[in-house]
Amino acid sequence: xxxxxxxxxxxxxxxxxxxxxxxxxxxxxxxxxxxxxxxxxxxxxxxxxxxxxxxxxxxxxxxxxxxxxxxxxxxxxxxxxxxxxxxxxxxxxxxxxxxxxxxxxxxxxxxxxxxxxxxxxxxxxxxxxxxxxxxxxxxxxxxxxxxxxxxxxxxxxxxxxxxxxxxxxxxxxxxxxxxxxxxxxxxxxxxxxxxxxxxxxxxxxxxxxxxxxxxxxxxxxxxxxxxxxxxxxxxxxxxxxxxxxxxxxxxxxxxxxxxxxxxxxxxxxxxxxxxxxxxxxxxxxxxxxxxxxxxxxxxxxxxxxxxxxxxxxxxxxxxxxxxxxxxxxxxxxxxxxxxxxxxxxxxxxxxxxxxxxxxxxxxxxxxxxxxxxxxxx
Numbered sequence: 001x002x003x004x005x006x007x008x009x010x011x012x013x014x015x016x017x018x019x020x021x022x023x024x025x026x027x028x029x030x031x032x033x034x035x036x037x038x039x040x041x042x043x044x045x046x047x048x049x050x051x052x053x054x055x056x057x058x059x060x061x062x063x064x065x066x067x068x069x070x071x072x073x074x075x076x077x078x079x080x081x082x083x084x085x086x087x088x089x090x091x092x093x094x095x096x097x098x099x100x101x102x103x104x105x106x107x108x109x110x111x112x113x114x115x116x117x118x119x120x121x122x123x124x125x126x127x128x129x130x131x132x133x134x135x136x137x138x139x140x141x142x143x144x145x146x147x148x149x150x151x152x153x154x155x156x157x158x159x160x161x162x163x164x165x166x167x168x169x170x171x172x173x174x175x176x177x178x179x180x181x182x183x184x185x186x187x188x189x190x191x192x193x194x195x196x197x198x199x200x201x202x203x204x205x206x207x208x209x210x211x212x213x214x215x216x217x218x219x220x221x222x223x224x225x226x227x228x229x230x231x232x233x234x235x236x237x238x239x240x241x242x243x244x245x246x247x248x249x250x251x252x253x254x255x256x257x258x259x260x261x262x263x264x265x266x267x268x269x270x271x272x273x274x275x276x277x278x279x280x281x282x283x284x285x286x287x288x289x290x291x292x293x294x295x296x297x298x299x300x301x302x303x304x305x306x307x308x309x310x311x312x313x314x315x316x317x318x319x320x321x322x323x324x325x326x327x328x329x330x331x332x333x334x335x336x337x338x339x340x341x342x343x344x345x346x347x348x349x350x351x352x353x354x355x356x357x358x359x360x361x362x363x364x365x366x367x368x369x370x371x372x373x374x375x376x377x
Contacts, residue, residue, distance in 0.1 A: 006254060007285045008253040012046060018053065020230050020246070023244050024226050024230060027214065027242065032222060032224050035062065036227075038050060038054075039066075040365045042231075043227065043361065052077070062077070062082050064084055067092055074100070093116075094117055094119065094120075097123070100123070102123045102125055102161065104125055105152060108155075115156050115157040122157055126152060126160055128165045130185075131168050131184045137149070145187075146191050146194040149195065161202060161203050162204025165207045166207070171210075171239065181212070181216060208221040208223070213225075214235065214239075228360070233360040233361065247340070249367075251340060251367065251371075253284050253335075254336065255332055258330055260278060261275055261279055263276060268314040272313060273314075280323070281323065282309070284302065284319065284321070288317055289318055292315060293363075295357070296320075296352065297320075298310075298314070300315075300355055303337040303341075303347060304330050305327055307326065307345075309327060309330075309336075322336075350363075
């Protein structure tokens with residue numbers, strides 16, 4: 001059996017991951033550690049190799065979405081500090097504590113529910129909703145927010161080690177959004193200062209995501225929750241990323257067949273594309289079940305021998321067709337590039353996201369499990 005089926009696969013560059021990490025490190029002050037966000041299977045890149053590589057590079061802090069992801073990180077890194085950013089059912093509080101995992105706490109009621117389900121202290125960071133409107137303590141005044149934090153800290157079995165928030169629009173350079181982020185940052189800093197004046201100095205206060213790390217870096221944040229930037233994608237494609245930051249993943253497939261068809265030939269489901277002239281058509285071994293969106297039907301492009309070839313007709317579950325009339329050398333078995341560089345041209349996940357009306361995050365996270373990840377070291 002071959003090491004992987006050369007049909008559709010993703011190549012993940014660990015050297016580029018390391019390079020991105022060092023660039024992100026250079027953005028932070030000495031008072032800020034990186035907390036690598038590795039949720040969603042490391043943004044679709046494959047958690048084990050990504051986590052182990054980051055840990056080997058000195059990353060101590062990791063952020064995940066749920067308990068299953070946290071346990072996976074613990075399996076790969078026995079000494080890691082792991083924060084669950086999202087919800088864990090209270091009945092799993094004991095398992096969370098047993099694995100020495102830090103739980104995000106979003107309310108007093110949630111803290112009480114967690115405390116009732118663990119016989120031992122549960123490490124926590126308290127989430128403050130400063131304007132994201134998602135989860136966390138929501139108060140108009142910093143004083144009231146600080147008072148609620150103190151009440152949570154007095155809850156049995158709840159061991160609070162930090163507070164954190166999430167910016168809603170740190171990836172925007174509009175004056176209104178910058179002012180909004182400023183207000184979010186001010187609220188959590190003022191809340192922390194009130195706690196300090198009351199004699200409570202928590203080890204951690206963190207509010208920087210990838211966008212904030214790049215565009216509004218603050219030494220007052222003890223952790224930089226670097227996610228998408230580590231994988232080389234833009235927090236917002238309109239804003240530049242630091243020089244040297246490049247995508248870690250490339251997506252490849254092969255040509256299964258090339259045929260010449262006459263004018264008037266229908267291509268793919270629904271007969272949405274009918275040739276207006278004789279064309280050379282190549283069938284590619286990837287489809288929407290692999291995570292290559294059907295929204296790219298008759299819109300996306302694929303690199304073949306360094307040349308852009310247009311998708312024609314609808315993307316199928318396992319296959320799609322492209323026009324290779326201008327690539328006479330294209331033949332069965334050739335490797336094509338759906339995301340990545342071929343020759344002097346490149347197609348990024350952000351490029352694909354723009355066609356689909358989404359963000360690069362969704363493109364890489366959506367590459368399905370049946371697409372093997374091949375690690376280049």
